[in-house]
Amino acid sequence: MAPAEGTRPRVAVSSCLLGAPVRFNGGHSRDRFLTGELSEHVDWVPICPEIEIGLGAPRETLRLERSADGPRLTTRRTRVDLTAPMTALAAERAAGLTDVDGYVFKAKSPSCGLHGIPVYAGEDGPADRHGRGIFAAVIAGALPGLAIEDEGRLRDAVLREAFVERVFASARLRALLAGDWRPRDLVAFHARHKMQILAHAPAAYREIGRLVAAAGERPGEALAREYDRAFRTALATRATVGRHVNVLHHCLGMIGEALDPVRRADLAEVIESYQARRVALTVPLALLRHHARGAGIEYVRDQTYLSPYPDTLCLRNHVPA
Numbered sequence: 136m137a138p139a140e141g142t143r144p145r146v147a148v149s150s151c152l153l154g155a156p157v158r159f160n161g162g163h164s165r166d167r168f169l170t171g172e173l174s175e176h177v178d179w180v181p182i183c184p185e186i187e188i189g190l191g192a193p194r195e196t197l198r199l200e201r202s203a204d205g206p207r208l209t210t211r212r213t214r215v216d217l218t219a220p221m222t223a224l225a226a227e228r229a230a231g232l233t234d235v236d237g238y239v240f241k242a243k244s245p246s247c248g249l250h251g252i253p254v255y256a257g258e259d260g261p262a263d264r265h266g267r268g269i270f271a272a273v274i275a276g277a278l279p280g281l282a283i284e285d286e287g288r289l290r291d292a293v294l295r296e297a298f299v300e301r302v303f304a305s306a307r308l309r310a311l312l313a314g315d316w317r318p319r320d321l322v323a324f325h326a327r328h329k330m331q332i333l334a335h336a337p338a339a340y341r342e343i344g345r346l347v348a349a350a351g352e353r354p355g356e357a358l359a360r361e362y363d364r365a366f367r368t369a370l371a372t373r374a375t376v377g378r379h380v381n382v383l384h385h386c387l388g389m390i391g392e393a394l395d396p397v398r399r400a401d402l403a404e405v406i407e408s409y410q411a412r413r414v415a416l417t418v419p420l421a422l423l424r425h426h427a428r429g430a431g432i433e434y435v436r437d438q439t440y441l442s443p444y445p446d447t448l449c450l451r452n453h454v455p456a
């Protein structure tokens with residue numbers, strides 16, 4: 136099925152990636168994928184933490200410096216310590232970001248960077264490159280189930296696909312839990328996501344299955360909290376070729392009887408070609424979708440696994456590597 140109606144994802148983003156002139160030099164870092172294809176399908180929540188703590192653009196550059204209490208965010212030349220206002224802003228922002236489905240940070244920033252940010256040993260000392268931006272660190276710590284990436288890593292086709300998949304799954308779950316839902320709605324939601332979960336985390340698939348089987352016996356709030364955590368954790372686990380092959384065979388098993396022997400053998404052969412990396416994942420998926428629709432096997436046809444996000448994003452042509 137297509138991503139559920141009315142579930143347009145909301146994604147927080149470093150403002151400069153959308154083209155806002157907020158960088159230290161008054162420029163921006165507009166990202167083509169974000170402002171192009173992805174913009175058609177998500178609503179952005181732009182945030183520039185350095186502007187929000189009162190710095191202008193252009194402004195003096197910042198950097199991280201080592202201290203006994205962890206990295207400090209300081210202005211490079213005048214050496215003003217901005218760690219406290221930046222940390223306070225991040226905590227405040229994190230508390231208000233419970234309705235977003237992902238966050239794309241600007242790489243290499245001492246405020247927004249997620250990986251490999253230089254942390255200097257004092258004013259003139261050397262740097263190690265294992266730091267994380269002060270703002271990004273607080274957000275990532277406060278929202279552990281959120282899909283978080285930087286624009287540099289999103290240039291990798293596999294990481295990009297995984298991020299977008301999590302964002303759309305989060306939006307569907309958020310839409311469900313924000314409404315007046317009943318246990319049977321969660322059961323139906325889970326039924327549509329089973330193959331998607333199985334492709335990521337077979338152990339979690341069984342654990343979540345048990346949780347959903349007892350859905351009617353638990354208070355709604357606790358059930359929602361537990362399902363939300365388990366669902367997000369499962370989708371954060373990497374889907375591998377082997378797990379995709381397992382799911383494809385599951386689906387083949389469910390529609391196989393409705394197919395004549397030639398079509399069944401065709402589908403099995405295409406799955407084998409995917410396993411041997413001779414064709415992309417899109418090939419067995421397209422065939423499976425076609426047969427599930429043709430044979431009217433609704434359970435397979437409606438699996439989010441077959442269409443986890445709008446097809447026009449064309450992200451599965453290279454997945455997995």
Ligand code: SF4
Nearest residue numbers: 149151183241244247
């Ligand atoms: S990296 Fe973050 S702090 Fe720097 S300009 Fe972009 S949004 Fe603002």
